[in-house]
Amino acid sequence: MLSPNVRALGLLIALAALASMRATAQQAPQQAPQPPGLEARPDAGQDMAPPPPPPMQAPGQPDTPPAPPMSAPDAWLPKPAAEIRVMNKIDSTVQKLTLKAGEAVHIQTLTLKLAGCYVRPDDLPADATARLTVTEDGGTAPLFDGWLLAKEPSLNMLQHAVYDVQLAGCVAP
Numbered sequence: 001m002l003s004p005n006v007r008a009l010g011l012l013i014a015l016a017a018l019a020s021m022r023a024t025a026q027q028a029p030q031q032a033p034q035p036p037g038l039e040a041r042p043d044a045g046q047d048m049a050p051p052p053p054p055p056m057q058a059p060g061q062p063d064t065p066p067a068p069p070m071s072a073p074d075a076w077l078p079k080p081a082a083e084i085r086v087m088n089k090i091d092s093t094v095q096k097l098t099l100k101a102g103e104a105v106h107i108q109t110l111t112l113k114l115a116g117c118y119v120r121p122d123d124l125p126a127d128a129t130a131r132l133t134v135t136e137d138g139g140t141a142p143l144f145d146g147w148l149l150a151k152e153p154s155l156n157m158l159q160h161a162v163y164d165v166q167l168a169g170c171v172a173p
Helices: 004-026
Strands: 077-079 081-088 093-100 104-107 110-119 128-136 144-149 163-171
Touching (some): 081 110, 081 128, 093 104, 093 110, 110 163, 128 163
Antiparallel strands (some): 077 110, 081 163, 110 128
């Protein structure tokens, strides 16, 4: 246990330190020393963001060219020919045909006539479509006259008991 004199002495020292701190706080605040070469600015109290750095570019390099324009979402490019698959459902055979635009081909009991084949531009999802007319021997009206989509063969509206016709894609003849 500490003697009363030691306790009183410790209390006096703490009080003196507190009084000294109050006196220092009441005086004008001192500025921290500045590193050499930095003088006080008149706007030193304001927060200012540094200017953005210049863009990084190798010397002698031209500016980056703008991105090429995107194709319209409904854009289709014509191709000269189509590859068609004709499937016989009875004997499970598949025949591949290449038809040029405007050409008619007779296969088994069907006549296929291609009006045109179109593909999507390179910057859009790949797909192909063809306008096809299908007639059967002895028939007066076409069995099918419409569009085939390569990516959606189930949308083909050709209804035939023996044959199924699908578009494999557009090709160069």
